Amino acid sequence: MKKDAVDRLTPMGVMVLALLREGDMHPYEMVRLMRARHDDRLITITNGTLYHTVSRLHRAGLIEELGIDREGNRPERTTYTLADAGRDAVVAWVRRELPRIDRPADFRIALAEAHNLERDETVDLLRARRSALVEDHARHRDGLRGAREKSVPEQVLVEIERQEALLHAELRWLDSLLDRLEAQAVPWGPTAFPNSDRYRAQRKAAQQ
Incomplete structure (x- = not known):
């Protein structure tokens, strides 16, 4: 291709x-x-x-x-x-x-069409995504903590706070999906x- x-x-x-x-x-x-x-x-x-x-x-x-x-x-x-x-x-x-993790709109479509890949490959790609999400979440979490320690006004931190919460939630969801895929609890693949x-x-x- x-x-x-x-x-x-x-x-x-x-x-x-x-x-x-x-x-x-x-x-x-x-x-x-x-x-x-x-x-x-x-x-x-x-x-x-x-x-x-x-x-x-x-x-x-x-x-x-x-x-x-x-x-x-x-x-x-x-x-x-x-x-x-x-x-x-x-x-x-x-x-x-x-x-x-830098194109969330395209990721939603990729996720919707991920069943066109075989199970093992999907798991590998999602694990790569998870690693990137862990790093991004740590940056937001640590940055938020540091800003609060410096008494940065809360009203200018709300966007960072929201993104940290979203990243945390996505990691929890992704771990659940990976568990189900690896346990073969979800039918998967182009012929599933x-x-x-x-x-x-x-x-x-x-x-x-």
């Missing part, structure tokens, strides 16, 4: 490629699935942005056209499939972003999803 292809991926691009790992789709189905899954928690979803993203991914050779549907009175819909390069790009992007009735119904509704 070429590094520049991964560098050019947007969060929307990653999510489109991840959707196509589930099966071939047209952009209208992608939009409906994203909204049904409340992915707008992570990114802003508009038809225009998604169609533009699909076009860019196609030009980059990460997805391929399968054909055009002209059923009934519906507008023409082009169905896309994931190219091998696109499959590799999702994995490479998640590998890059999962251990990083059952082809459930709920999933099939969701896909069918998005295709209408």
Whole structure:
């Protein structure tokens, strides 16, 4: 996988490629699935942005056209499939972003798509993230303590106090997740999803 292809991926691009790992789709189905899954928690979803993203991914050779549907009175819909390069790009992007602590918005998407990695690799990347979080938490904790010892006014420390609390909470959550992953208490990996009735119904509704 070429590094520049991964560098050019947007969060929307990653999510489109991840959707196509589930099966071939047209952009209208992608939009409906994203909204049904409340992915707008992570990114802003508009038809225009998604169609533009699909076009860019196609030009980059990460997805391929399968054909055009002209059923009934519906507008023409082009169905896309994931190219091998696109499959590799999702994995490479998640590998890059999962251990990083300096891009929290991208981390949320990497975490949402981390199931595209195998369990052992996910654990290794999250442990790397944990090490970085421990260091960052220590800096905030020690800095806060030092500032208070110097009688720095509390009102100028509230942001640091909040960040220290968030880092502490994330470390507790991450330790819990790592315990569950290592105990294999959570199904994991690209093939771990059952082809459930709920999933099939969701896909069918998005295709209408």
